[in-house]
Amino acid sequence: GDSVTQMEGPVTLSEEAFLTINCTYTATGYPSLFWYVQYPGEGLQLLLKATKADDKGSNKGFEATYRKETTSFHLEKGSVQVSDSAVYFCALSGLNTGNQFYFGTGTSLTVIP
């Protein structure tokens, strides 16, 4: 079945460092891929998405590229800020089960000044 494997955390970075959080997936066909962010005590918010191979999703300085050949959707940001401290979830929505989302286990990011 469909699934998402996400880089384990926690990740601690200094402000202005480069961020990569790895995400790979297993799915039939071409799923839609998402990154969600969860700030402490809150629900998940959609950060970015990509719906077909080679699409790049971007938002708030974060980027992720849909790589069909490596079944990956790694999250990157060139210069993190303290306010980026949160838990990040990779997710997919399958081709034949679009309403059902499959989530990775989440990666906790802490950015220190």
Next chain:
Amino acid sequence: NAGVTQTPKFQVLKTGQSMTLQCAQDMNHEYMSWYRQDPGMGLRLIHYSVGAGITDQGEVPNGYNVSRSTTEDFPLRLLSAAPSQTSVYFCASSYSLGQVYEQYFGPGTRLTVT
């Protein structure tokens, strides 16, 4: 728009008690889902609904019931609470643009079963 709302925010139950977690959305979304979030396990789908009157089981449905009498509301019922149901519960609603879905989450209910 309030988006997706959940009540209560926190709840403590004793083993064997029953309760209902409320979820409502005001975006006229067709699809709604319930997830539980446990440390190291991400989000796991409990039940979902593709429209009023239609529900189905997700990955971890045992011990939970749902119903969808209106588009707006999707309550989750715990029939007889167990300590294994201690978790954070998220309700979500989603809509589709063609074959692409976007999902919106409520703020969560933190449940402790003693």
